[in-house]
Amino acid sequence: MDTIPATNLQTPPVPSVQNPVQNLPQEKTREGVFDFIKSSLFELFLIVLFSALILATFNYFNLIPLSSVFPALSFLPQQQSTQTAITNTTSQDDITFFNNNVSSLSACNPTPDKNIILQSIITCKNPTKVFNMGKDTLYNGIPNSYVTGNGQMQINFALKIIPGKDYHLSGLMFGGGADENRLYVSYDNQSNNWGVQFLYGKIVTPFDPFYQPPASSIQRSYFSIVISKDGKQVAILSPNGFMKTYALEGSLYRKDGTVPTTAVVYPNSEVDIYSLNYYTD
Secondary structure (H helix, E strand, C coil): CCCCCHHHCCCCCCCCCCCHHHHHHHHHHHHHHHHHHHHHHHHHHHHHHHHHHHHHHHHHCCCCCHHHHCHHHCCCCCCCCCCCCEECCCCCCCCCCCCCCHHHHCCCCCCCCCCCEEEEEECCCCCEEEEECCCCCEEEECCCCCCCCCCCEEEEEEEEEECCCCCCEEEEEEECCCCCEEEEEEEECCCCEEEEEEEECCEECCCEEEECCCCCCCCCEEEEEEECCCCCEEEEECCCCCEEEEECCCCCCCCCCCCCEEEEECCCEEEEEEEEEEEEC
């Protein structure tokens, strides 16, 4: 019997079997990364949310007045101070204009009654123009505007605002320093309105529009302000003859009895003061 050599024997190929367990560690690693990212994003969201709530709380209690510093955040709520301007509560018997003729507001050389003292700080012949080409709001005090009187005070002034492209509220501020009461008359270039705000330290009342000039016109606007003897009542007369009155809890007068004027000019804007006259009795 013939013997077949062992070297000629062939072992049939064994099919390779892939073990699916070998991919589990890689899949678990990916799931772990995704879980870590999800948890990190959630923690970041919580941090941002709590930070926003804290800042909103500080803004509400005027600890950090974000809505006053950044106009874009004006929608944030703020606690109203007990010192607020109350519109249309002053009777005309309590406060009167020395001369409420609108045409007289534009006079370059006003001639008041002999019983009224007139101090012209700025005249039409020598207007004061304040430019601001910087990045921050400019506060420019008007020299010689520290006028005192024995009774009520009336301030007539003519302004022209040349605004920049960005939002701004340039105008004139009447009153003392940052820790004193102030009245701010300004022009809102977005709504094309002149308006009034009262400042009590760091508290600022909302912009109250009272006069809208012709659309897209850059011209002089004439106003008159009367402050009562105790400084707690204010009336404002606009170029169209509309008068608005306010009752305040704090006086606009400084301790020395003056109501100095400051030009407030936003960046890339210009405030031109053509007249500034103080009347006292």
